[in-house]
Amino acid sequence: MEDPSGTRTAIAEELGFEYADRIADLTLPEIADEASECLPTADADDWFGVWRRHGTSEGYPERCERTPVADGRCALHLPPDHEDRNRSDERLLHQSLEAGHDLVGARFGELSLAYATVDRSDARPIDLRHAEFDRLDATHAEFENAVHLDGGNATSVRLADATIDATLRAPGFTVEDTLDAADLRANGRRVDLRWLTADDVVFEKAVIAGECDMTACHCGVGDWRQLRVGGRAVFDRMTVDERATVRRADFRGESVSFQRAAFGGNSDFESISVAGNASWRRVRVEGSFDCSGAEIDGDANFSKVTFTGRRSLFAETVIDGTANFGSAAFSTGPRFHAADLDEVMWVKTEADGPVDCTDATISDGTLIQPPDGATKYDFTDATLGTLTITAPDRDTGSLGCCRFYNTTFDGFPFDRHAGQTDGHVRLHEYSDRHRDGADSIPDLISTYLKAKNGAKQVGADRVASMFFLQEMRYRRREHRDNLYSSTGSTASALVGFGASWTYALTMGYGERPLRTVGFSLFVVLAYANLFFFTGISETYANSLNVSFQAFVSLLIGSPATGNGTSNELLLASEAFFGAFCIALFVFTLTRSVRR
Incomplete structure (x- = not known):
């Protein structure tokens, strides 16, 4: 964070630490290097609170340029209901902009700029830092200059369908009710809404051409449905007390980040599109988390996330880079139905229920069990590539934590697990479950046929032999079941059953x-x-x-x-x-x- 020139000592004294007399002589890198000794806090919100009271790096004008009308103040710095403030807020604003005046600390009642064109007589920003609004309505307004609202506050703000042709800055802005920026068009290089506070935040269908920074934003309900961001998007340390909706948002920049964000309710990221990398590292979600149908062209980082809700959905999610779920914690088993993961890292991932990868395609990856206990993985109807299963001590991991049912293997390293396939192999169930239950016999035959072919593909002939024997056992059981079936030929089933037993007894199906x-x-x-x-x-x-x-x-x-x-x-x-x-x-x- 930038440290305003000439205010370091004041900030240090207000934060209350013994090195205040040294702070003015230290550079920011030196402060960072000596943080354990010099800084009383690493909380960015605390620093911002002081910075907001002491000014910004751009500095404030030394005095108001307008003529005082009462109490030594101009009309814009008087309370909105002051008797000497005899012109409308809109007229005062336009007159000040035409005169090239700054508007720092201005006080407005209900300022209506709906369908208006707001610009200055020069190219400088519309400087409304620390301005106060009872209500700001800029619906369908067009701002031709950059807009600065740093540290301001309002009861409500409407920027629906507004157009801002340059930078929008509002770090530390406080809205008591709703910030409505639905269909906003921000054509500038950057939208800076760090430390924004609002009850409701709405950016539905907004288009931001450049970067979007909402670091440490705090709101009750957040709506970013179909938001489109052309540059880098940052939502780190965001707090949403209730519901967050980012459904079908489109992030076209190099990255989008929600690191250390906290969501108190349901979080909906369904069908988002990310052209670069995406990060939810250390995110905490108290409600359901839905990332179904997301398309991420780069890496997706979910390491050390905590999902305590009843559902965590990644169905039909496509991640072309690495999907990292290292040390993630799920209160229920996450669902990856029909997901397409180019490379996945399930390293010490914990889930209170099986990780459901039904019909998923996993081309590559690593699965390492947590030190205590074992997370279960269900690969029913999935397609597995070179997924390496490893124990916490980096030894070969057990297949007993996985369920392979009608699974297709395309390069799966069965040769690493040759010692675990001796005897009566049961890929289709977890190691703590020893019955076929309602599993279909034809599907069990298909399961071991595909496993045999997958083992042969990587040259694990010994493992392929075990899978072949299990396949033939279930074919024999199929003939036996057909004997008691009301459909089909009993004679044919009897011949098949007898032949199968003969093959088993005389030569072990060619393997013994x-x-x-x-x-x-x-x-x-x-x-x-x-x-x-x-x-x-x-x-x-x-x-x-x-x-x-x-x-x-x-x-x-x-x-x-x-x-x-x-x-x-x-x-x-x-x-x-x-x-x-x-x-x-x-x-x-x-x-x-x-x-």
Whole structure:
């Protein structure tokens, strides 16, 4: 903040610290460097309160240029109802501007400039700093010069449909009721409304060609619907006690910032458009927060935000840069339905409920769980790219905090999670939930089919194998359910169910070669018992020998023969099973070695 020339000592004394005699000799960088020793407060509002009483960097005129009419004051500095103030406020204003006079500290009653053209005889600003208005109505007015309203106050202000061709400055302006700037056209380089205070602030459909600075603005209700800002927009440390509406606002500058803003009620940022970066860092929202349909071409910073309302919506939000939710805290699970996030940072994000990313597209990002507890993420029907899941200690994070249901994987690093996919994998549910519930079997099949394809895409063959086994388990369950279904063919379902069980027992769907070995031993022993009890062999040891020879007859030549057609058929059938099992073993072994 600028320090008015010649007033440093006075400011320091009023703020009350022991280095007041030094402050006049220190430069602003030196003050900043020694802030811990020299400054009694870092609160910008406190500094502004003193600055407002001691003047601005542009300085005030030493004396009023108009002729005194009573009590040593001119007509504009007398109370609006003073008996010697015999001209209308509008006429006094125009006469002063035509004469080139300043209007600092002027006092007006109900000043009506509706549909008027307000300009000066020179290019200097219309200087209404610290002016007082009972009511200022500039509806459809046109201001050809810059307008300065620093430190002024009014009961109400109407700038609806007004046009200001140069800079608008009103830092510290106080409005008891409503500041209505709907459809305002500000064509200057900057609109400066820092520390503005009003009950209601309305900038609906206003167009600001240059920069807009509303730092530390305080209002009860704020309406910035369809506001359009051509330059940088700053709303840092803003306080809105009740409802804030920024729906469909268009920020075309390099950035828009709401850092450290506080919203006491619902905050509506639905369908806003940002050409550059956007920041809500350290924002606190007591009500619902709606950023659905927002389009942000740059980065979006939501780090360290606190949302205590019942809803936090980011549905169909498109962020082309990095979406940073580091250390954010949500009282309920935020919703990212159909959002398109180029890169997301969920670093130590906390939510009292799953982060709902249904149908979202996340191309890249990092997910790190908070040190205490685990935030859940629901990626139902989502498309995931190279999203890295990491534990708080930077180790590989657990997939158990995520639900992948009918999810498409496009580069997801499954190879980092190979150790977490051993055994019975259940991607479609959280680790603390162990039942399928109402999940659709066809969707579960699709879930693991997509997971298998995603794992194969990144070369995680071992992980792909586990997903394939889970896919086949649910296909088997589908055949079983069809047996009891009133629709479809029972015979077809029975054949499918039997075939699936056969594949599972004999070779583990091509993924378990040891199952083929076990099944082969079962066939050998079964036929040995059959040979012994049918009398083909007199001893059990001989029956085992005959059974083994028949099983491998394809490899070592003609099988052992017995007497009678029935005995020959038994031997031939085992030879058939033997050839079948050997082929299965070669197939499954080759498949597993490749993985």
